[in-house]
Amino acid sequence: MIYIENKIETLRGCKFLGGLKESVLSDLAASAETLRIGSNENIITQGETGSIMYFVISGKVRVHDGEVIWAYIEEGGVFGEMAVLDSEIRSASVTTESDSLLLSISRDVFYDALSADPEAFKAVLQAVLQREREIVEQIKVRTAKLMSYQKEMEIGRRIQADFLPGSIPEVDNWEIAAWFEAAREVAGDFYDVFRLKNSSHMAIVIGDVCDKGVGAALFMTLFRSLIRASSLYGCLGSSLIDTGPEKPTNSVSEVLLNSILTTNRYIATTHAGSSMFASVFFGFLNIETGKLTYVNAGHEAPMVFRKNGDIELLDITGGVLGLFPAASYATKTVTLNEGDLIFTYTDGVNEAKNLDGEQFTEQRILEIAAPEGNDTESFLGIILNAVRQFRGEAEQSDDITMLALRFLPQVAAD
Amino acid sequence: MATLNIMVGEAQGNVPVTILRLEGDIDAATQKILQDKATEVVGGGATHILLDMSGVNYMGSAGFRAIHALTNMLSSEESSTLSKSPHLKLLNPADSVARVIKTLGFDVYLDIYQDRDEAVNSF
Numbered sequence: 300m301i302y303i304e305n306k307i308e309t310l311r312g313c314k315f316l317g318g319l320k321e322s323v324l325s326d327l328a329a330s331a332e333t334l335r336i337g338s339n340e341n342i343i344t345q346g347e348t349g350s351i352m353y354f355v356i357s358g359k360v361r362v363h364d365g366e367v368i369w370a371y372i373e374e375g376g377v378f379g380e381m382a383v384l385d386s387e388i389r390s391a392s393v394t395t396e397s398d399s400l401l402l403s404i405s406r407d408v409f410y411d412a413l414s415a416d417p418e419a420f421k422a423v424l425q426a427v428l429q430r431e432r433e434i435v436e437q438i439k440v441r442t443a444k445l446m447s448y449q450k451e452m453e454i455g456r457r458i459q460a461d462f463l464p465g466s467i468p469e470v471d472n473w474e475i476a477a478w479f480e481a482a483r484e485v486a487g488d489f490y491d492v493f494r495l496k497n498s499s500h501m502a503i504v505i506g507d508v509c510d511k512g513v514g515a516a517l518f519m520t521l522f523r524s525l526i527r528a529s530s531l532y533g534c535l536g537s538s539l540i541d542t543g544p545e546k547p548t549n550s551v552s553e554v555l556l557n558s559i560l561t562t563n564r565y566i567a568t569t570h571a572g573s574s575m576f577a578s579v580f581f582g583f584l585n586i587e588t589g590k591l592t593y594v595n596a597g598h599e600a601p602m603v604f605r606k607n608g609d610i611e612l613l614d615i616t617g618g619v620l621g622l623f624p625a626a627s628y629a630t631k632t633v634t635l636n637e638g639d640l641i642f643t644y645t646d647g648v649n650e651a652k653n654l655d656g657e658q659f660t661e662q663r664i665l666e667i668a669a670p671e672g673n674d675t676e677s678f679l680g681i682i683l684n685a686v687r688q689f690r691g692e693a694e695q696s697d698d699i700t701m702l703a704l705r706f707l708p709q710v711a712a713d
Numbered sequence: 714m715a716t717l718n719i720m721v722g723e724a725q726g727n728v729p730v731t732i733l734r735l736e737g738d739i740d741a742a743t744q745k746i747l748q749d750k751a752t753e754v755v756g757g758g759a760t761h762i763l764l765d766m767s768g769v770n771y772m773g774s775a776g777f778r779a780i781h782a783l784t785n786m787l788s789s790e791e792s793s794t795l796s797k798s799p800h801l802k803l804l805n806p807a808d809s810v811a812r813v814i815k816t817l818g819f820d821v822y823l824d825i826y827q828d829r830d831e832a833v834n835s836f
Contacts, residue, residue, distance in 0.1 A: 509774035510741075571785060574778040578817060597818035618818030622781045625796045626822065 301333045301356070301400070309356050309402055312375045314429070318422030323412050330408040334401045342401075343379055343393040350406040352380040358399025362391045371396060383409060384427070455516065456484045462520045467492050470501060470586050472707050476675035478683060480647075480699040487515030487577075488645045488698035489523045495530065499587045500551060502530055505598065505702050506579040507645040509619075518566075518575045522620065525565055526581060529558040551583050551592045552630040559594045559620070559628050566621035576621040580613070580643050589635035589706045594628050596620045599646055599661070604670035606638030640670045640678065640705040647699035651686045654693045659686055675703040715771075717743035719750045724763075724829075726836040731759035732804075732829075736768035739776030747776070751783045760787065761799075761836045765829075766806035772813060780823070798823055804832045 306328035310316050316324065331354075336342065343349060345364060355376045362370045362378060369391055372378050382389050383406045413419045467475045477490055487508035494501050504526055508515045559581060566575070580601055582593030595601070597619035600612040617628035635641060644664070651659040667685045670678055679701050686699065715738035722732040731754050739747060754762070762783065766772075780801070787800035802824045806814060814820055826832035 509778060574781040574785070576774075576777070576781070576817075597816065599816065615816070615818045618821035619777075623784075623796065623798075623822050625794050627796055 303328055305356070306331055306333075306402055309354050309375070313354055313377050315377045315380060315426045316423070318425060319419050320416055323416050323419045326412045326415070327404060327408065328402075330412070331402040331404050334403055336395050336399050336401060338395050338397045338399075340395045341392065342395065343389050343391070345389050345392040347389050348386075349379060349382045349389050350386075351403050352383045352406075352409070353378050353393075354402040354404070356400040356402060358401075359396040360393050360399060361396050362393050364391055452484055455513070456481075459485055459516050459520065462523050463489060464492055468494055468501065470494075472709065473501075473586055474675045474705045474707055476679050476703050478679045478699065478701045480683075480695070482647065482695045482698050483511055485513055485516035486698040487511060487519050488647065488700040489519045490643075490700050490702050491523060491527060492702070493527065493531070495583065499585055500583045501586050502527075502581070502583055503591075503643070503702065503704065504579065504581045505601075505643040505645065505700060506577045506581075507598070507647075507698070507700070508577040509575060511697070514573075514575070518570075518573075518577065518621075521566065521570075522562065522577045522579065525562040526558060526579070529561045530554060530583075551585075552632075555581065555583050555592055555594060556628060556630055559596065559617075563596075563620045563626055563628075564624050567624040567626070570621070571624075574622065576619040578619050584635075584704070589637075589639070590632055591635060591641070592630055592632045594630055596628060599644060599649060601641055601643040602665070602668070603633060603635065604640045604642065604668065606636065608671075610665065635704075635706045637706050637708045640675065640703060642668065642670075642678070642682075643702045644682075645698060645700040647695070647697035648682065648686055648701060650697060651690050651699070652693055652696060653689055653691050659689050663689070670705075675705050678703050715740050715742050717746045718768075719746065721750070721754060724833040726761070726833040728761050728836050729759075730761045730763050730833050730836050732763045732765055732833075734765040734768065738771040738773075739769060739779065740771065740773040741775040744775040744779040747779045748782060751779075751786060755783075755786050762787065762801050763804055763829075763832050763836075764801065765804045766810060767804065769807060769810050772806075772810045777817065777819060780819075784823075796822070799836075802826060802832055802835065804829060 307324050310324050310327055342353065355372055355374055357374055359371055359373045360378065361368050362372065378393050413423065463479060467477055475492060479488065479490065487510065489506050491504040492501065506522055508518045508522060578598035579596045580593065580598040582591045584591045593613060594617060595613055595615045596617050597615055600614050603611040603613065611633065613633060616631055618626055649659055649661045649664060664682060667681060669681050673681065682701065717735060717737040717739060720734040722734065724730045724732055733750065737743065784798045784801045792799050804826050806825065824835065826835065
């Protein structure tokens with residue numbers, strides 16, 4: 300049994316009504332209904348209209364938006380008052396956390412009681428303003444926190460950008476262009492172009508780590524670094540040293556394979572529990588002969604545009620990297636002749652979606668690609684523009700990375 | 714909102730085979746349903762699982778990660794040295810899913826069968 304005195308006590312204890320005169324409190328208490336509610340019962344549903352406010356005599360409720368909990372309200376607290384005061388829809392849902400005893404007061408009862416006393420209106424107004432000030436303070440604190448997260452994110456993004464080549468190496472007889480556009484502030488795509496020491500070879504890498512956001516970005520730095528370190532500095536004693544015109548061709552594929560196997564085994568073993576993987580196209584290009592030795596680990600097939608108009612796709616030679624320690628990979632070779640262009644990209648290109656959910660597709664790339672008469676930068680520009688035009692108003696859902704290399708026709712010496 | 718329903722069945726190959734028939738999408742939102750069901754059947758003693766993919770309309774990278782986690786759960790010292798999992802196989806993926814499996818080279822890691830009996834007897 301809840302006595303009128305208990306009800307008045309509860310209302311008086313609430314900051315929101317604390318300034319009201321005793322007579323007004325008594326009127327409100329007399330009209331207030333008592334509710335006993337078991338735990339996990341929904342009292343208010345977000346988005347609905349409501350005309351009742353509640354005061355917690357005992358127990359506990361949670362204010363939430365679906366799974367996200369904004370606040371808990373316990374003994375002496377009030378909820379549902381905003382929609383009662385401004386007649387707007389409920390801004391959050393409220394559900395009992397434990398068995399609770401509540402007082403409910405309807406909008407009509409509340410305004411009737413207040414209209415009897417102008418001072419009461421003033422008191423409620425002050426309480427509302429006080430609460431608004433508290434909310435503003437909370438927003439200030441949260442904004443400051445958010446800004447510090449954003450600053451951290453920006454630092455992360457800048458550090459991650461260091462894992463992409465700052466500039467593309469200038470290589471005689473080769474024209475190279477790259478494009479990288481992250482869908483979010485940190486990305487899972489990567490590419491790399493670097494010369495191998497004491498060698499006529501240049502490494503080209505393009506990769507896409509599964510998923511998005513910070514997790515993908517962390518693994519991107521790992522994949523990229525392992526591939527670069529294992530091919531630049533060798534591993535298990537192997538390194539790429541050209542020995543002249545009769546150099547053994549298998550040494551190139553051995554180092555390449557060793558690098559891929561090491562990267563795969565390291566991540567699949569050390570980070571087995573993460574189940575993070577990357578699709579990677581990785582090749583060593585002999586810049587003198589145009590011969591490209593490559594591994595395609597589950598990546599979109601790069602396209603070789605021959606000068607005569609033929610197109611070749613470099614299909615996979617193994618599965619994605621990072622999951623199965625015993626995975627094996629094959630190396631393949633393709634020789635680029637003068638005037639030929641190789642184009643590699645990530646699925647941000649072929650899987651770019653328009654508002655109807657249609658994908659750009661590999662087929663469209665083949666249709667719009669214009670290797671003839673364009674330098675590699677313009678070649679990428681044409682594809683990028685076509686993807687953007689296709690996407691229209693739809694959001695860029697994945698990172699876009701593209702890399703194109705052309706073996707320039709040699710100019711005959713005078 | 715993507716959904717995923719899973720029905721559990723049993724069949725006898727050379728060893729007892731648990732068949733998980735998946736229906737719906739396997740993406741970031743639903744992969745936990747697969748993970749939870751996998752944990753449950755593996756906890757219940759399942760050692761060889763056939764994933765019937767014929768009812769899967771879409772599988773994103775989260776789905777491939779969940780399948781990898783499942784192969785890890787089933788992995789033994791002996792099987793971890795093999796390039797293909799002897800414990801987990803796929804049955805009859807739809808064309809769109811089969812295409813993604815092929816692009817990522819997952820068919821290098823997992824056997825894929827079109828026929829249920831052939832799949833069960835391969836274990």
